Amino acid sequence: MRDVYVIGIGMTHFGELWDTSFRDLFVEAALEAFGDANMDRLDSMYIGCMSGGLFVGQEHVGALLADYLGRVPIPTTRVETACASGGAAVRQAYLEVASGMSEVVLAGGVEKMTDSADVTAALATAADQEYEVYQGVTFPGLYALMARAHMHTYHTTREQLALVAVKNHHHGAMNSKTQFPFEITVEQVLASSMVADPLRLLDCSPVSDGAAAVILASEEVAKQAKGHPLVRVVASTQATGAMALHTRTDLTRLDTVEHSAQVAYQQAGITPDQVDVTEVHDCFTIAEICVMEALGYAEPGRAAALVEAGETRLGGSMPINTSGGLKSKGHPVGASGVAQVVELTIQLRREGGTRQVEGARIGLAQNMGGTGASSTVHILEGQA
Amino acid sequence: MKSPQYTREIPQRYRLEAEKCRQCGKVHFPPRLICDACQSQEFEQVILSRAGRILTWTVIHVPPTNFDLEAPYIIAIVELEEGVRLTCQVVDCDPEELAVDAPVEMVFRRIQEDSQADIIQYGYKAVLSRP
Amino acid sequence: MAGIVGYGAYVPCYRIKAETIARQWGGDPAAVKRGLLLEEKTVPGQDEDTITISVQAARYALQRADISPADIGAVYIGSESHPYAVKPSGTVLIDALGIGPKVHVADYEFACKAGTEAMFVAWSHVQAGHMKYAIGIGADTSQGAPGDALEYTASAGGAAFIMGTENVAAEVLHTYSFTSDTPDFWRKEYEYYPQHSGRFTGEPAYFKHILGAGRGMLEESDYKPEDFAFAVFHMPNGKFPLRAGKMLGFKKEQIEEGWLVNIMGNTYSGSSPTGLAAILDVAKPGDLIFMVSFGSGAGSDGFIFQATERLPDIQGKAPKIRAILDQNKRYLDYGLYAKYRRKIIFNSPV
Known part of the structure; x- marks a missing residue:
């Protein structure tokens, strides 16, 4: 290779x-x-x-x-x-x-x-049609099931979930291509209409x-090809897991994300703390929390505290979704995984403008399908 | 869902027919051709008990078209006594009555129709066990 | 002797009060309740129909009978609200309960007496030795037009009876049917709600047939009303069964146990069968039970049952109907009721 x-x-x-x-x-x-x-x-x-x-x-x-x-x-x-x-x-x-x-x-x-x-029915085809969707579950519903399990097990709060959306909108406001290029507040998230309890409209990607x-x-x-600093793909992995959310032993964990990340770290020869900028699949606020834990950015149950502390914000120790993420940038589903690589390339070329992560050299993009039954991870490396 | 696809799953939807791996004992719902735990292809049929408990739940406020008239409705992941888990609606209660580990029983209900003229699709839902 | 080896009854948890309906249409709640002797009625959940109600009642009956579903040779569901105009209800039930495929299945319709009709045929099969067990069910999600008198009473529920010749809990001692062509109440194909001919449904229909069957059965059987511990009649409202019972010589105390209509409404094909289940929930060995159904159109089926020593053993094996009626009552306002009963025109799915 x-x-x-x-x-x-x-x-x-x-x-x-x-x-x-x-x-x-x-x-x-x-x-x-x-x-x-x-x-x-x-x-x-x-x-x-x-x-x-x-x-x-x-x-x-x-x-x-x-x-x-x-x-x-x-x-x-x-x-x-x-x-x-x-x-x-x-x-x-x-x-x-x-x-x-x-x-x-x-x-x-x-x-x-x-x-x-x-759209609700079309997206739902990414879940088990016979044993999940048949019963009337939706995608926000499936992630809401994960959210409640996470809140029950780890006492993750409603406000902490909201902070993920607030942070991603903060980033998205600096990206000219986002669907929602504006800031939002925790209060706005908590006052937005209920989609699938406990997830509200502003917890959901559009x-x-x-x-x-x-x-x-x-x-x-x-x-x-002259003109840009070289950006190399140093890991490209994919993992699959159980299709139906209910068959997973731990409803708060994304095993496929964890698996695809571990193999990617091996391929790239790095550890999670070496990643400078990350794009994750924040289809719902809870997803970003669970993905952070699966990527090894936080122990299980500890990601929300990092979000609350601002560590995942631009300027924090592990900026996540500088593009605005799926939440603010938009989520044309088939395009999202590619758009993540676009953002990492911008960051590693140091062409991010106001949302540039200073000195970014290693970037990680995590993209998933369904409730995580498919996950891909790409690690990109720019020049020192 | 059209008749052929619906009819194929009747044993599972109507009476919770599952199978148990003869090699490792894992109970599969729905049945599979190969055990995901031990790769065995030998199974015996079992009917699942209708008692279980709630692991997590949500209230769907924005439903797919076929469920428009029912929203808001509760969806839960339920673990049955055999350890099998499934996703289903919880009916005849308010969300405020739900709790993790709350005991439930599985009942037979209408699930959905594609339209007024199409077949009625039945299956399992959960109700809270009441003393 | 053949009889009931297992029984079960079920009503949905939703209710609407008679006064809620009265207020909707500008009626006088007190007068309505007094006139019908009825407080409230059951309403099917949005996900319930005659089939799901039948399945739940039959599941309870199987629990009490403690038999293998595979030994059931016939399944009959009587209802005037079968969910399909063409396609059987009973086929869904057999696959839900693991009965068959070697089984005879038929859906019956005879207005409010379709349930006892199903029971009668089921009993006839086992009495004749055609099969080991047969199940007869009466269940309905009754229709009543908005604003019509029927709207106060038309309710949802049903009961299932497994007939057999071994381990009988209540023997059938006598049957009697009384039938004539009397169009007092009807619903034609493609019509949502039944029509009725007002007071013509009373004397020439309900009372003529109930009394015809009741008197005939008493005469043929040589029993007197005072021999019976319990009596149950079709319950279109609170008053009719009490009056019919009185005219036959029964006392209020004999009728009260099976008289569920004040808290349940008229479950049409499930009405007198559910009343019978309430009686079986409390009857003691040796007790005689007098039952006469009524179906518009019109006819009545009569049964005399006698509880056996086995009845007390099975009473507690499934929920009792008065306990079901008592627990988890969920009251609807008229708007939700109209939605649940699909009395509103909705857009078809886009």
């Missing part, structure tokens, strides 16, 4: 993009990535997309997007692991370059969620349209 570099990044604005179609979202992000890479070569593409079928009635997404990007006949494959589809697409692209089969591969992610589909793309390349090609 050889080294793999991120040579180009692009993403659309995330939000309710009434005038932009599914295909154009992707093309816009991909074109931005080519412009960023300052090169045109492309050998292959992987597209993360959770549910083109349910959101816009479109399957066979790879061919459609390659066609509209004007890149036929290169091989293009749609990758699906629910909300981790983007992370899985990055991993497939990484493997193709690392294996030596291709020199330049694009990993894209796209979702068009606002075309009036039954329904979004958007696309993101990263171009991965071999060292040889990366060195020809």
Whole structure:
């Protein structure tokens, strides 16, 4: 396996993009990535997309997007692991370059969620259709089940959950591409409407349209692509776990996230404390807390205290979701895992502007599907 | 859900039919072709007891379309006596009556319909055990 | 001798008070309660129907009978609110309880006497030796049009009776049916609510058939009203069964135990069967029980039961109906009631 570099990044604005179609979202992000890479070569593409079928009635997404990007006949494959589809697409692209089969591969992610589909039902297909969804559970509901278990076991408070959203909005306000680029308060979170007790509207990531793309390349090609500091992918992992939340021994733990992280730390040869900037899958506030514990950033039950102490804020010891996270930036599900790598690349290139983590050299992106039955972790390294 | 998909799971939805691994004893609900604990493919059929306890719960305020008229409703993860866990609604009570470890019994209820004209889909829900 | 080997009854936990309905339609609550001798009625939960009620009642009956569900040879559910116009209710029940697939299943409808009809046929099978056990169920989520007199009484509940010839808890000593074509109450296909012909439902319908069956059964059986510990009649309201009983020569004390209508309403096909279950919950060995149902259209089925030594052994094996009626009552206002009973026009799903 050889080294793999991120040579180009692009993403659309995330939000309710009434005038932009599914295909154009992707093309816009991909074109931005080519412009960023300052090169045109492309050998292959992987597209993360959770549910083109349910959101816009479109399957066979790879061919459609390659066609509209004007890149036929290169091989293009749609990758699906629910909300981790983007992370899985990055991993497939990484493997193709690392294996030596291709020199330049694009990993894209796209979702068009606002075309009036039954979004709650479509997202729920990421859970066990026969034994969870059948009973009337929703995704906020599943994470609410985890939240109550976490609150019961570790006395995590409602306010601590709210602080995750407040922090991510604080970061998102500094990102021009976020769906909700404004600050919110704990009071606003606690006063927002109930979605699935104890989770309220402002604990939940929004329904979004958007696309993101990263171009991965071999060292040889990366060195020809001038203009940006080199960013290397030093770990790319994926883990799977039990599909139904209720089958897990400990409802407060995300074993797949833990597994994908441990393998990633080994691949990269680092320990969690060496990570300078992190993007995690904060689909709901409780998710960020559980993921922090699974990543080894905190002992079980201790992550919320770190959030409360401001350690995960920009300027803290472990800034998390400087992009605004899924909560503030938006969560076009298939695109989110790719957009995380976009943000890390910005940070490691030190192009983050007001939200730049000072001296950021190692970044970690964690993306998950369902209630964590799929998890991907990518660790990126910038220059010293 | 259409009839064929619904009908296939009737033994589980209606009468909690599970299976026990002959090698390691793990009880699986729903049945699987291969035991995730020991990889054995030998099982015996068991009917789960209808008694359990609540592990965690939520109240769904924003439901999928098929459940629109029922919201808000309670969803819980319940552990049955055999150690099997399942996700189901808890009905005929207020959320204020719930607690971790509260004993429940499984009852047979309507779960959902795709529309007024479509089949009625039945299954299990939990009610609080009352003295 | 053949008879009941297990029984069970169930009512939903939701209630609406007669005065709540009266206020909704500008009625006088005191006059309504006095006129119907009824305080409140049961309302099915949004997730309950004749099938789920039947399953719960039959599960209790199986607990009491303590038999293998596989030994049940026939399942009959009598109701005028079968959830499907076409597709049986009984098939759902057998798969929920592990009965069959070697089993005869049929749904019955005869207005409010469909339940005793199911019991009668179930009993006939075991009496004739066709099969070891058969189960007859009466259950309803009764309909009553908004603002109609029926809305005060139409309620939800049911009872199930497993008939057999071994380990009988209450023997069937006598049966008697009395039937004529009398259109006093009906509901046509595609109609939501039943229609009725007002006072014509009384004397020429309810009383004619209840008294016809009751008198015929007393005459044929050679029993006198005073021989019976208990009597139960179909309960469309509080007054009718008391009056019919009195006309047959029964005293209020004999009727009271099975007279659930004041706190339950009229569970249609489940009405007199649920009353019978309440009696079986307390009867002692040797007690004679007199039962006459009534179904509009019209007809009555009569049964004389005698409790055996086994009855006290099974009474406590499942919840008693008065205990079920007493616990966890959850009162609805008219708006929620209208929603639960789907009396509001909703948008179809987008």
